[in-house]
Amino acid sequence: MKRIMIMLLACGCILSACSMSGDKEAEHKDKPEKKVTQKQPTEKDASKINLHPEIFAKKAKNKTISEAEMKRDIQQYLNADHDLTKISEHYQDAMYSEKGLSKEEANHIKQAGKLTDKNDNNFADYINQNKLPKGYDRNTHKISRYITTSNQYLRDMEEKIDTVMENSKDGKVSIKEIGDIGSDSDVVNGKQQKQIEDWLDEKGIQTRAFTK
Numbered sequence: 001m002k003r004i005m006i007m008l009l010a011c012g013c014i015l016s017a018c019s020m021s022g023d024k025e026a027e028h029k030d031k032p033e034k035k036v037t038q039k040q041p042t043e044k045d046a047s048k049i050n051l052h053p054e055i056f057a058k059k060a061k062n063k064t065i066s067e068a069e070m071k072r073d074i075q076q077y078l079n080a081d082h083d084l085t086k087i088s089e090h091y092q093d094a095m096y097s098e099k100g101l102s103k104e105e106a107n108h109i110k111q112a113g114k115l116t117d118k119n120d121n122n123f124a125d126y127i128n129q130n131k132l133p134k135g136y137d138r139n140t141h142k143i144s145r146y147i148t149t150s151n152q153y154l155r156d157m158e159e160k161i162d163t164v165m166e167n168s169k170d171g172k173v174s175i176k177e178i179g180d181i182g183s184d185s186d187v188v189n190g191k192q193q194k195q196i197e198d199w200l201d202e203k204g205i206q207t208r209a210f211t212k
Helices: 002-026 067-090 092-096 103-128 137-150 152-167 190-203
Strands: none
Touching (some): 067 137, 137 190
């Protein structure tokens, strides 16, 4: 879902540009095309989203981590990341619509970004400051780099939302105002994600990450 989310954001501006070109062509048609509307998040939908998921918060140092504990740690880190990503995904429709995001919705995304930073930083510190079990060092660090890099879009979005909200007259935020948000395709791509998923399966680590 991380990779899909980033691709959607990156394509947002391209779709906006294409729609402008399409509007000019539509003027020459006899029948106007039916406008496709997106489903907007409802209060009922919002109630299903956990806006305050439990993030990875271990502060242990100079400790030898057992394999069983490491599996639980990876699971907690990835599950928290998944839940935080869901918050942003939940408000995608509103951000891409004419309605835009309300201040409250924008703040939910900003808060998710802050929690994501803490989750990433805490886990990175943990695996750097402790001795990991045999066979876990390389792939655990790979997971950390992959997730942290893929989360860069949240940090970029948070900064752009701040700027847009300061200049917004109606208190709304749309994808046109936020603009393009890129990603590091060398670290975050389908091949890298597949390698991580295969390793998690090999180790029997079940998480909500990378699921639809």
